[in-house]
Amino acid sequence: MPRQLGELEDAVMTRVWQWNRPVTVREVLEDLQQERSIAYTTVMTVLDNLHQKGWVRREVEGRAYRYTAVSTRAAYSAALMNEAWAQSDNPAAALVAFFGMMSPEQREALNDAIRIAQRDIPEAAAPPAETAEGGREPGGPGR
Numbered sequence: 001m002p003r004q005l006g007e008l009e010d011a012v013m014t015r016v017w018q019w020n021r022p023v024t025v026r027e028v029l030e031d032l033q034q035e036r037s038i039a040y041t042t043v044m045t046v047l048d049n050l051h052q053k054g055w056v057r058r059e060v061e062g063r064a065y066r067y068t069a070v071s072t073r074a075a076y077s078a079a080l081m082n083e084a085w086a087q088s089d090n091p092a093a094a095l096v097a098f099f100g101m102m103s104p105e106q107r108e109a110l111n112d113a114i115r116i117a118q119r120d121i122p123e124a125a126a127p128p129a130e131t132a133e134g135g136r137e138p139g140g141p142g143r
Contacts, residue, residue: 008038008042008046009046009049009050009055011032011035012028012032012043012046012047012050013050013055013056013069013073013076014073015027015028015031015032016028016056016067016068016069017069017072017073020069021068022059022061022066022067022068023066023067023068024061024064024065024066024067025040025043025044025047025064025065025067026040026064028043028047029043047065047067050067051067054070055069055070055071055076056068056069056070057070
């Protein structure tokens with residue numbers, strides 16, 4: 001899994017994702033220069049690092065490279081969340097704290113995601129359902 005991106009890497013990747021087409025160092029540089037002073041070689045190094053980390057692929061065009069995102073912003077966000085959760089010494093507490101920071105809209109999105117993920121779990125992996133008598137129903141839920 002790719003490492004977490006730094007602030008400048010994130011700014012560069014944001015442009016690659018937003019433009020959704022192969023980009024050059026010059027294009028990214030010119031856009032970033034609207035917000036901050038930055039050197040061509042800095043942007044070139046960042047894109048090279050992103051290529052080495054597997055976030056972008058590049059193709060030669062003339063004397064320059066054109067860079068394209070390898071994955072979506074959503075996949076990147078998921079990788080960051082997974083990385084942060086995996087590094088916690090108490091993953092359950094980290095999740096509780098994270099959920100506590102969520103807005104009602106974010107909680108609803110989480111509930112939607114859980115419902116979608118649960119639909120994708122094979123029946124063999126799902127726990128058996130309880131019967132009215134307190135025992136386990138053969139064959140799992142809804143059977």
